[in-house]
Amino acid sequence: MNVLVVGGGGREHAIVWKLSQSPKVDKIYCAPGNAGIALDAECVNLKAEDVEGLCAFAKDYQIDLAVIGPEVPLAMGIVDEMEAAGIRTFGPNKKCSQLEASKAFTKHFLEKHDIPTARYKEFTDKQELLDAVGIFGYPMVLKADGLAAGKGVVIAETEEDAKKAIEEMMGDRVFGNAGDKVVVEEFLTGVEASMLCFVDENTIAPMESAQDYKRIFDEDKGPNTGGMGTYSPSLVFDDALQEQIREQILEPTLKGFQADDLDFKGVLFIGLMISKDGPKVIEFNNRFGDPEAQSVLARLDSDIVDIFMAVTENKLADAEIKWSDKKAVCVVLASGGYPGSYEKGKEITGLEKVDEDVIVFHAGTANEHICDANSCRSAVVTSSGRVLGVTAMGDTHDQAREKAFDNVKRISFEGMQYRNDIGLIRSDLI
Ligand code: AMP
Ligand code: GLY
Numbered sequence: 001m002n003v004l005v006v007g008g009g010g011r012e013h014a015i016v017w018k019l020s021q022s023p024k025v026d027k028i029y030c031a032p033g034n035a036g037i038a039l040d041a042e043c044v045n046l047k048a049e050d051v052e053g054l055c056a057f058a059k060d061y062q063i064d065l066a067v068i069g070p071e072v073p074l075a076m077g078i079v080d081e082m083e084a085a086g087i088r089t090f091g092p093n094k095k096c097s098q099l100e101a102s103k104a105f106t107k108h109f110l111e112k113h114d115i116p117t118a119r120y121k122e123f124t125d126k127q128e129l130l131d132a133v134g135i136f137g138y139p140m141v142l143k144a145d146g147l148a149a150g151k152g153v154v155i156a157e158t159e160e161d162a163k164k165a166i167e168e169m170m171g172d173r174v175f176g177n178a179g180d181k182v183v184v185e186e187f188l189t190g191v192e193a194s195m196l197c198f199v200d201e202n203t204i205a206p207m208e209s210a211q212d213y214k215r216i217f218d219e220d221k222g223p224n225t226g227g228m229g230t231y232s233p234s235l236v237f238d239d240a241l242q243e244q245i246r247e248q249i250l251e252p253t254l255k256g257f258q259a260d261d262l263d264f265k266g267v268l269f270i271g272l273m274i275s276k277d278g279p280k281v282i283e284f285n286n287r288f289g290d291p292e293a294q295s296v297l298a299r300l301d302s303d304i305v306d307i308f309m310a311v312t313e314n315k316l317a318d319a320e321i322k323w324s325d326k327k328a329v330c331v332v333l334a335s336g337g338y339p340g341s342y343e344k345g346k347e348i349t350g351l352e353k354v355d356e357d358v359i360v361f362h363a364g365t366a367n368e369h370i371c372d373a374n375s376c377r378s379a380v381v382t383s384s385g386r387v388l389g390v391t392a393m394g395d396t397h398d399q400a401r402e403k404a405f406d407n408v409k410r411i412s413f414e415g416m417q418y419r420n421d422i423g424l425i426r427s428d429l430i
Contacts, residue, residue: 199316353410
């Protein structure tokens with residue numbers, strides 16, 4: 001069969017890598033892809049947001065299955081458009097994509113179906129919000145309602161910071177339309193963890209867990225990023241907690257989808273706060289996490305095509321989903337300056353020195369011709385903030401971690417930065 005993967009980051013490389021192991025797959029296309037994806041798939045020069053172009057491509061190239069990686073095309077309704085064009089597509093439709101594209105939509109849903117989450121109130125008027133500053137005390141959690149590339153949440157420690165954030169969101173409109181509505185939440189404390197689930201209209205099937213590291217620096221210091229690394233399985237989830245999550249969150253979520261006619265088919269990514277009162281939902285995303293996908297899919301033993309097909313046919317309950325007992329650690333190598341401004345086009349060296357059983361998922365890389373006075377050669381260069389995800393497996397977390405970092409040290413590019421504590425088990429976080 002012919003498969004099209006939409007997106008061009010580390011998550012999409014992990015999806016392409018897993019698809020390439022399936023005997024059912026003849027040809028993989030990826031739009032737009034990157035330099036690493038190009039080794040496993042044919043990259044197509046179309047942006048992930050070019051819904052019309054992607055639908056036309058899928059028809060012209062007889063795509064049997066399209067898999068959508070990022071949230072923006074999902075929110076634009078790419079799944080509805082693909083299906084209207086007769087293309088089988090893995091991912092939620094536009095209506096269900098509101099679960100990530102609107103924080104207020106998700107809060108309504110959670111409250112209506114009695115799923116544990118932080119108390120909240122939504123505002124569309126700046127003055128009303130300014131008058132309500134500190135409504136749930138401090139820190140004050142302020143969230144731009146719409147998609148803001150992971151940057152739309154402000155945790156304001158003081159009244160002054162909160163007023164500044166309100167002014168930026170609703171006055172200066174730094175998040176554009178995404179900040180026309182602002183959700184204010186009670187601040188939750190506890191340990192954060194993410195749970196990814198395959199979902200169709202009848203079944204919600206949690207994947208193996210993964211722990212993300214959101215801050216840029218070791219020991220969770222510095223600003224938030226898209227994610228600087230993951231390890232899987234997460235040690236936060238023991239059997240009792242898994243059972244509590246199933247009963248209080250997963251089952252009511254599936255029942256809620258059914259009651260509200262949300263025919264969700266794809267991946268539901270649940271951001272959780274494990275508080276002293278039990279697990280609470282912080283957010284829903286409607287796609288694989290990045291870099292959660294890198295360490296979770298590295299441990300998937302079953303054929304991912306069978307799972308994707310089963311979800312699109314509402315037969316997830318019958319699909320075989322088997323996981324390796326091995327532990328995985330993924331260390332993200334990022335550009336100097338990220339998550340602030342950074343330079344692109346830095347040559348990456350040492351990729352050929354990486355062990356064969358270590359997977360280097362490419363996130364922001366491109367192929368470029370580099371010429372000096374005498375000659376030209378082809379090189380892999382950086383093209384984004386997060387550049388590579390070095391993923392290693394081991395019988396224990398420590399083995400996986402050691403192997404990952406041993407290989408990280410063989411790769412270099414100017415300004416390269418990474419966290420040294422990915423997969424280092426901190427007892428205060430369990
Ligand atoms: P979100 O995009 O909603 O996941 O929020 C981004 C990050 O902000 C989360 O990963 C948490 O670290 C933090 N956060 C969001 N909501 C809350 C909350 N109600 N209480 C405490 N921290 C939160
Ligand atoms: N790693 C967090 C995310 O994908 O949203």
